[in-house]
Amino acid sequence: MRRAIGAALMLFSAACAVAADYPDFSYNYVQLYAFDAKDSERDIETSAPGFELSAQSRGGGFIRLSYENGDVDELRGVSASDRDYIAMQALFGGASQLNDRLSVWTGIGVAYEEVDTSVTVNNYAYSMELGLRYWLLPRVEVNGSVAGVRWDYHESDGLSDSYREGYDTDLGVELGLRVYPLKRLSIGGSASGMVDGRTERYEIDLRWNY
16 A cells, blocks of 8 residues: 555656646747727827748857737727738847746847828838736746837828828837647737827737747
8 A cells, every 4th residue: 555655656756747848939930810909199090910020159159030010090080990010120138047937038129010091101110119928827828029110100191192201219018928739739819008008909829839
């Protein structure tokens, strides 16, 4: 009986050890996502699907590319429900696994965004970003990031040929949760926005680590 109890305890301990095995975070993945965002300053709401590809070198450096194409609606004034929204972004950075549960990454990003409402807005964004990923449970990840962002914007009105340009800066914050039903497959959700409260964005995604 003692031997049986001892064997059972050993098996239980081994199972717990396996359950508590936290793999290193992967930055090699492809991802499909959808988001909804609101911009209170421009009074527009944007929804779009997107595609993201991330590739990491053995040394820890990585590149992340994303593309979004959807619709934009004006919350007041001229309806723009059939107007287009397009955005592209590239992030060049590096990641480090600090311990078995925590990874930190940083990067520099460039982005282009075109919003076609009653005026056409072209935004060029430049960012410096810092993020972390943490294993809350063996298959549950929490993550977050902060970003200092500068926008160079160009607005044009095709009817009156008026033109306006300028720039703006702000600090962005993002918080997310990711669940891994399979080792390589995960489902995630996140909420993000600017510190000044002007914009907010909610996103869900499906990711495959390769």
